[in-house]
Amino acid sequence: MARYQYQETTKTNAPCSFCTTSAIIDYKDAESLRKFMSGQAKISKKRKTGTCTKHQRELAQAIKRARFLALVPYVIR
Numbered sequence: 001m002a003r004y005q006y007q008e009t010t011k012t013n014a015p016c017s018f019c020t021t022s023a024i025i026d027y028k029d030a031e032s033l034r035k036f037m038s039g040q041a042k043i044s045k046k047r048k049t050g051t052c053t054k055h056q057r058e059l060a061q062a063i064k065r066a067r068f069l070a071l072v073p074y075v076i077r
C-alpha cells in the first residue's frame with residue numbers, strides 16, 4: 001500500500017498571538033474568532049496560525065460555543 005505523503009505548504013514561525021499580547025479568548029467576540037477560521041469557516045490549524053497548543057484548545061472551544069450561539073457560521077459554501 002502506497003503511503004500518502006501530505007506536505008504542509010503554509011508554515012509559520014510566528015509566536016502565539018495570545019501569549020504575546022495576553023489577549024483573552026472570548027466566545028462572544030465573533031470578529032476576532034473569524035481570524036482563526038478558514039474561508040469555509042473551519043477552525044484553522046495551529047500550524048497555520050502559529051497559536052500554541054494551550055490557546056488552540058481554548059480557541060477551538062470558543063469557536064464551538066460561538067457556532068452554537070450562531071455568532072459564527074458552521075460552514076460557508
Ligand SMILES: [Zn+2]
Pocket residue numbers: 016017018019051052053054055
Ligand atoms: Zn499561546
